[in-house]
Amino acid sequence: xxxxxxxxxxxxxxxxxxxxxxxxxxxxxxxxxxxxxxxxxxxxxxxxxxxxxxxxxxxxxxxxxxxxxxxxxxxxxxxxxxxxxxxxxxxxxxxxxxxxx
Numbered sequence: 001x002x003x004x005x006x007x008x009x010x011x012x013x014x015x016x017x018x019x020x021x022x023x024x025x026x027x028x029x030x031x032x033x034x035x036x037x038x039x040x041x042x043x044x045x046x047x048x049x050x051x052x053x054x055x056x057x058x059x060x061x062x063x064x065x066x067x068x069x070x071x072x073x074x075x076x077x078x079x080x081x082x083x084x085x086x087x088x089x090x091x092x093x094x095x096x097x098x099x100x101x
Contacts, residue, residue: 006043013044018064018079020054026075027096028089036085041078054079 015038022033029035035054053068054077068077083090 006045009042009044011042013041014039014078015041019061020067020077020079022053023055024053024070026053026070027093028075028081029086029092033089034086035079035081035089037079037081039078039080043078053077 017038018036020035020037022029022031022035025031053070053075055063055067067079068075070076081089
């Protein structure tokens, strides 16, 4: 369980393609790893909920705020990752998942 404040919005809170860089070592890769994906959601989380695991950029390269959080066995974000943008991130995830079985 993770404690935080979530608010459901009447309209889309965010939508679009994203490029993200991992700022802390995670099960998806080490700091500096680049991931690409998209964001589509009707919720927003309080700023104190996000711990800045990922730095996000719009597809145009415009910087967005840090996002995402991580606990011992959880990495979470609004972003839906496209693992084909970085197959090594998928390999890292599968390797750790296999180790934890």
